[in-house]
Amino acid sequence: MLLGIDVGGTFTDAVVIADGRIAASVKTPTTHGQLLSGIVTGIDKVLASLDSRHIERVALSTTIVTNALLQGKTDKVALLLIPGPGLNLSGLTPEPPVLLSGYTDHRGREQAAPVQEQVAAACRDLTGCEVAAVAGKFAVRNPVQEQLVAGWVRQYLQPAYITLGTQVSGSLNYLRRVNSAYYNSAVWRIFARFGAAIEQAMTERAITAPVYILKADGGTLPLNAAKDLPIEAVFTGPAASVLGIMALVNEQTAAVSLDIGGTTTDIALWQKGMPILAPGGALVNGYPTAVRSFWLRSVGVGGDSYVRRENGRLAVGPMRRGPAMANGGTEPAVTDALRVAGLTDYGSLELARQAMQRVADCGQSPEDAAWQTLRLATATVCQAIEEIVSEQAIRPVYKVEDIVHSEKYRPELVIGVGGAAMGLAPLVAEKLQLPWQVPPGHMVANAVGAASARPTTEVTLRADTAQGFYTVPELGIKQQLDKRRFTLGDAWQAAETHLADRAIVDGTSETTFHSERLYEEEFNIVRGFNTVGKIMTCRLQVKPGVLSPVSVGEAGR
Amino acid sequence: MSSKSLGLVFFPAFDWAITPSHPERQERLLYTRDQIVEEGLLDLPNIKEYRPQLATIQDIERVHIGVPDIVSLITDAHLISAGGAITAAEAVMRRQVDCAFALVRPPGHHAMRVVHGTRGFCTINIEAVMVEYLRRHYGLTRVAVVDTDVHHGDGTQDIFYHDPDTLFISFHQDGRTLYPGTGAMNELGSPSAFGSTVNIPLPPGTTDDGLHYVLDHLVLPMLDDFKPDIIINSAGQDNHYSDPLANMAVTAQGYARLAKKLNADIAVLEGGYSIEDALPYVNTGIILAMAGLDFSRVVEPDIARCPQQSADNTRYIAKLVADWRQLWRERDIIRREAVAKAGDFWQRRRHIYYDDSGIQEQQQETVRICPHCHGYQTVSTQSEGYPSGLKSAFAAVVPRNSCKSCRNQAQAAVHNEKKIGRHDHYFLQDKEQDLLTRI
Numbered sequence: 001m002l003l004g005i006d007v008g009g010t011f012t013d014a015v016v017i018a019d020g021r022i023a024a025s026v027k028t029p030t031t032h033g034q035l036l037s038g039i040v041t042g043i044d045k046v047l048a049s050l051d052s053r054h055i056e057r058v059a060l061s062t063t064i065v066t067n068a069l070l071q072g073k074t075d076k077v078a079l080l081l082i083p084g085p086g087l088n089l090s091g092l093t094p095e096p097p098v099l100l101s102g103y104t105d106h107r108g109r110e111q112a113a114p115v116q117e118q119v120a121a122a123c124r125d126l127t128g129c130e131v132a133a134v135a136g137k138f139a140v141r142n143p144v145q146e147q148l149v150a151g152w153v154r155q156y157l158q159p160a161y162i163t164l165g166t167q168v169s170g171s172l173n174y175l176r177r178v179n180s181a182y183y184n185s186a187v188w189r190i191f192a193r194f195g196a197a198i199e200q201a202m203t204e205r206a207i208t209a210p211v212y213i214l215k216a217d218g219g220t221l222p223l224n225a226a227k228d229l230p231i232e233a234v235f236t237g238p239a240a241s242v243l244g245i246m247a248l249v250n251e252q253t254a255a256v257s258l259d260i261g262g263t264t265t266d267i268a269l270w271q272k273g274m275p276i277l278a279p280g281g282a283l284v285n286g287y288p289t290a291v292r293s294f295w296l297r298s299v300g301v302g303g304d305s306y307v308r309r310e311n312g313r314l315a316v317g318p319m320r321r322g323p324a325m326a327n328g329g330t331e332p333a334v335t336d337a338l339r340v341a342g343l344t345d346y347g348s349l350e351l352a353r354q355a356m357q358r359v360a361d362c363g364q365s366p367e368d369a370a371w372q373t374l375r376l377a378t379a380t381v382c383q384a385i386e387e388i389v390s391e392q393a394i395r396p397v398y399k400v401e402d403i404v405h406s407e408k409y410r411p412e413l414v415i416g417v418g419g420a421a422m423g424l425a426p427l428v429a430e431k432l433q434l435p436w437q438v439p440p441g442h443m444v445a446n447a448v449g450a451a452s453a454r455p456t457t458e459v460t461l462r463a464d465t466a467q468g469f470y471t472v473p474e475l476g477i478k479q480q481l482d483k484r485r486f487t488l489g490d491a492w493q494a495a496e497t498h499l500a501d502r503a504i505v506d507g508t509s510e511t512t513f514h515s516e517r518l519y520e521e522e523f524n525i526v527r528g529f530n531t532v533g534k535i536m537t538c539r540l541q542v543k544p545g546v547l548s549p550v551s552v553g554e555a556g557r
Numbered sequence: 558m559s560s561k562s563l564g565l566v567f568f569p570a571f572d573w574a575i576t577p578s579h580p581e582r583q584e585r586l587l588y589t590r591d592q593i594v595e596e597g598l599l600d601l602p603n604i605k606e607y608r609p610q611l612a613t614i615q616d617i618e619r620v621h622i623g624v625p626d627i628v629s630l631i632t633d634a635h636l637i638s639a640g641g642a643i644t645a646a647e648a649v650m651r652r653q654v655d656c657a658f659a660l661v662r663p664p665g666h667h668a669m670r671v672v673h674g675t676r677g678f679c680t681i682n683i684e685a686v687m688v689e690y691l692r693r694h695y696g697l698t699r700v701a702v703v704d705t706d707v708h709h710g711d712g713t714q715d716i717f718y719h720d721p722d723t724l725f726i727s728f729h730q731d732g733r734t735l736y737p738g739t740g741a742m743n744e745l746g747s748p749s750a751f752g753s754t755v756n757i758p759l760p761p762g763t764t765d766d767g768l769h770y771v772l773d774h775l776v777l778p779m780l781d782d783f784k785p786d787i788i789i790n791s792a793g794q795d796n797h798y799s800d801p802l803a804n805m806a807v808t809a810q811g812y813a814r815l816a817k818k819l820n821a822d823i824a825v826l827e828g829g830y831s832i833e834d835a836l837p838y839v840n841t842g843i844i845l846a847m848a849g850l851d852f853s854r855v856v857e858p859d860i861a862r863c864p865q866q867s868a869d870n871t872r873y874i875a876k877l878v879a880d881w882r883q884l885w886r887e888r889d890i891i892r893r894e895a896v897a898k899a900g901d902f903w904q905r906r907r908h909i910y911y912d913d914s915g916i917q918e919q920q921q922e923t924v925r926i927c928p929h930c931h932g933y934q935t936v937s938t939q940s941e942g943y944p945s946g947l948k949s950a951f952a953a954v955v956p957r958n959s960c961k962s963c964r965n966q967a968q969a970a971v972h973n974e975k976k977i978g979r980h981d982h983y984f985l986q987d988k989e990q991d992l993l994t995r996i
Contacts, residue, residue, distance in 0.1 A: 137595060530578070
């Protein structure tokens, strides 16, 4: 049995999945301020009639990190950077950094050495910071300077935790690594405390199964590993829904998915059965980070979106004025329109008609007002879909072949989940002239996603055979290689070995993992008229996804 | 520093090379890509990345006459780099961004109007294709192209040599010391377009000081006088002190300050072959400068290698600039004299060498000096090379806004030649109709 919990803004959902079916599910109110008590209540309720000893795995999607960041309940971070020449970083990081000397260039060659005395002096000024982050430009090409400086910081500042830029990402993009490392340290303590409380709660319930934390890219991390990378647990709510879709719908075609909640619709794009990732990473508090996340677009249309006339013009959302009138609210909402139009049978038809009467134009029937509302809501969602699809179609590529032979991205299916999906998703699909699916179990897609999410991890191996070394920044590895014999095949093989190592260290290898090649690059290094070596880059991941598909009775087509 | 919005078309063509060990190979912009991505420049809110469009054959033939045809001489990469320049320009024209940089390859400024093959790593002139696209689709007239590549932009000069509406300014390492050998001060444009071609041949060893002296005292005042609708920078980066193919001593700071002062609407990458030591830093500097951001920290790690400018060079450059200033002041008088002296037709014969394709071309151009319009031109060209063999063509070119008489004469000229039959191919390039016709 798999136990999945998704802490949302309003509700905490918990499900138990057994043999690919939802065995139990509950919704309890989220307890803001005391997150843990709501989680524990959810667990106790969903396990009420089940034997907790049969739980093999617990996966948790939580807002703890997102909320800490939103509310500024984070620690002051000593941010020490080795930026070398380039962009002036002032104003681009969450806190002003201390800039240290030293520089590693684009090929990982040391161009200037860091100075120990400078780090010691900086640490004296930073006394009082209990956590730190250290990041060097091009440390992904050679992590040695970053590690050296981090060692000095440990010695002089003695922080409770220190995040290295290479630890949060093995990809180029210094600014994103800096911001990721900063926020990782900033939320480290609050997450560590939360993790300890969860562990205690599990012990008290005699649940011995391993606990996993959902990440923004839909993968999971064992709780212990998540304590080192808490920033990965940001924005997991939408990720849980997307994963839920993956568990509930087994489609390989290009698709657009809509998670239609109370106030917003989250739009995601799919290719070959996988959601498309955000370029670069997630934006945290307005700062670009290296946190891998799904590429989502939120639009202010949901079941509870407030419907009214503004100077005679009908308007829908983005704000909410409580629940729909059909469900006992005081103001008209999209759900009322769905009820009156006969697209849902949830809530009071009489109250819904009153709601639509209130927004009806002179001489307009409640039914006509309902349909006008739905056309407007649908048009807003469709416009956002068109925007994100056209952005996907013009993503830059760097090869001739990719431009000449690129096929324009076009979704061929609409997938809806969430409260108002049954009503709204078919209308969106109709307007886009696409088929649609609303999978059974879509109301708890988020918790299903959390329960069945697979552990993921990745490594980036970059070999420079002219210099005779390769690096795996995520693991802090810089290793000699055979300059004459090392091939791209060897690079992939080494990447496989390191990925397996990382999976074991992280505890992510709970099931047989499928590695997936994400990216490959190979360049000849030509000096004069001779090829003096090759530069190879291999990125390999344990593929995100669901442990197994989940099926529920009948729902949409 | 106030930031501006910058459109960036980055296309490093990671799967394209002239030959595996050629300077124009896959690796050329690899380290530049690494630096740009590592700096996070593409995440800055005022920098927007665009994917290049594919230029069409019609876009290319608006400028070029390929012998036997342009399609057989180019690859998809050329359509993308020209398309990238067009994408950059359109982002500016549609006011999506304040300015744009097409950081694309392969380059184009050695490609002339008639194309037999590849020379100086260039097959089609991507700036010229972009300029004529803008004139056709956005109604621009006065265009200034400032070529800051170390090599003389002889292709761009050739294409606009008879066009008084295009001010082409090239400063470069003196042609007596570097490919392609042209770009002397006395190449000034054909009589009707006299003074719209400006060549500033600089001595080897010129530094940031010399370059900015030329910029401040000559190039910027010329641009003020010409009052262009748009300024384009052919942003070659091989004046850098570490460039392996040239001998100048300009730094990333020098280039970045140049980009800031020039304030070009559109910059297009040209040459630059110090792929590890210069390009990552120069491109970062140019991008930051064009985006109105602080570029003062963009300094090469090996900056100590950069030589100082000799006193001789400083004196030489001061005299060159003084001579040019005098010529620029007197350009209208000299133009009238040149037009009067030429009579109805002006002619020149040239020998053109295609180093990459191993082709020798002999070309004879005739320009009609017309009192009513820019006049038409005819070109007779023969080339010889291996394996291309012997090829010849005759073409007449009808420029924009040409008078009826010139149009008729141009058509008659090419039909006449066809009757005589001395050439293999006959073309009429009609810029008014936007058509290149095979006769």
